[in-house]
Amino acid sequence: MDKKPAVIVIASSSGGTGKTTFAVNVAAVNASEGKKTALIDADTAFGDAALMLNLDPVITMKEAAERNDTTDIRSYCLLHESGIRVLAAPVRPEYAELVKPGFVTEAVQALGTHADTIIVDTAAGLTELNLALFEAADRIMIVTAPGLARAKNTKLLIETLEALHLKDKLTLVYTEQKKTAFIQAKEAKEISGGAAVCPVPDAARALAVSMETGVPLVRTQPKGRYAKAVAKAASHREETPVKPRRKWKWKEERQHEFIRETAVKESES
Numbered sequence: 001m002d003k004k005p006a007v008i009v010i011a012s013s014s015g016g017t018g019k020t021t022f023a024v025n026v027a028a029v030n031a032s033e034g035k036k037t038a039l040i041d042a043d044t045a046f047g048d049a050a051l052m053l054n055l056d057p058v059i060t061m062k063e064a065a066e067r068n069d070t071t072d073i074r075s076y077c078l079l080h081e082s083g084i085r086v087l088a089a090p091v092r093p094e095y096a097e098l099v100k101p102g103f104v105t106e107a108v109q110a111l112g113t114h115a116d117t118i119i120v121d122t123a124a125g126l127t128e129l130n131l132a133l134f135e136a137a138d139r140i141m142i143v144t145a146p147g148l149a150r151a152k153n154t155k156l157l158i159e160t161l162e163a164l165h166l167k168d169k170l171t172l173v174y175t176e177q178k179k180t181a182f183i184q185a186k187e188a189k190e191i192s193g194g195a196a197v198c199p200v201p202d203a204a205r206a207l208a209v210s211m212e213t214g215v216p217l218v219r220t221q222p223k224g225r226y227a228k229a230v231a232k233a234a235s236h237r238e239e240t241p242v243k244p245r246r247k248w249k250w251k252e253e254r255q256h257e258f259i260r261e262t263a264v265k266e267s268e269s
């Protein structure tokens with residue numbers, strides 16, 4: 001294959017924001033468009049992409065890492081009925097240390113010879129592995145969810161990516177909330193620092209069913225709001241990028257100094 005595959009890394013500052021759900025659905029959208037799609041579960045300690053797809057992780061990246069085998073990386077993948085090839089995370093957290101960042105980035109590259117799109121799910125935070133994956137990515141999709149602390153930490157993560165000159169690759173994905181205070185479109189745009197912003201609807205009940213059955217929601221309800229939002233985000237037809245307002249207003253007095261003086265300055269030093 002001549003064409004370089006698109007590598008999309010899905011990450012977040014805090015846990016439980018919907019990364020894996022989103023990653024699995026983005027992969028399913030790509031597969032349904034006829035693209036050869038690989039999903040790498042780089043949440044090496046607690047990854048659950050295989051579980052979400054109802055796949056038995058009989059073989060995982062741990063076995064590949066133990067043999068340091070990336071040449072035949074496809075043979076370590078599980079095949080989902082949608083056509084997605086899943087390089088599953090190790091089945092136990094203690095195996096995570098066997099999977100070094102360099103191995104995962106090599107696996108991304110090796111799978112690239114067989115795929116049009118590679119979706120990489122990650123564990124929350126700025127780990128050494130995540131930083132290596134951010135470098136390897138064509139796009140970094142940061143997923144955030146309602147909550148003031150999550151908003152603060154998402155902003156810190158975005159500022160860190162900016163300091164690392166990675167912000168051009170960034171899309172911010174946030175769960176739409178109709179009633180609660182945070183995060184809504186305005187705040188998402190403010191913390192995005194001008195990056196593209198993609199909302200996904202709150203679909204808790206339908207996603208719970210999807211989790212039970214192991215069939216991504218975009219496959220069971222391809223015309224639903226969630227599927228449309230994921231497809232839009234996956235194809236990068238995001239909302240028009242916005243210029244950040246000079247001042248972001250929420251809790252600014254409490255948090256502005258803290259954010260500036262921790263993440264960015266530390267990452268520059």
Ligand SMILES: Nc1ncnc2c1ncn2[C@@H]1O[C@H](COP(=O)(O)OP(=O)(O)OP(=O)(O)O)[C@@H](O)[C@H]1O
Nearest residue numbers: 015016017018019020021124175201202203204207
């Ligand atoms: N758009 C959404 N609307 C409502 N609930 C959602 C949405 N996306 C994900 N969820 C729910 O949020 C919970 C966490 O989702 P998920 O496991 O995908 O998050 P995660 O970021 O991968 O978590 P972790 O950091 O632990 O890996 C799940 O119960 C999931 O069904």
Ligand SMILES: [Mg+2]
Nearest residue numbers: 019020043048
């Ligand atoms: Mg996850």
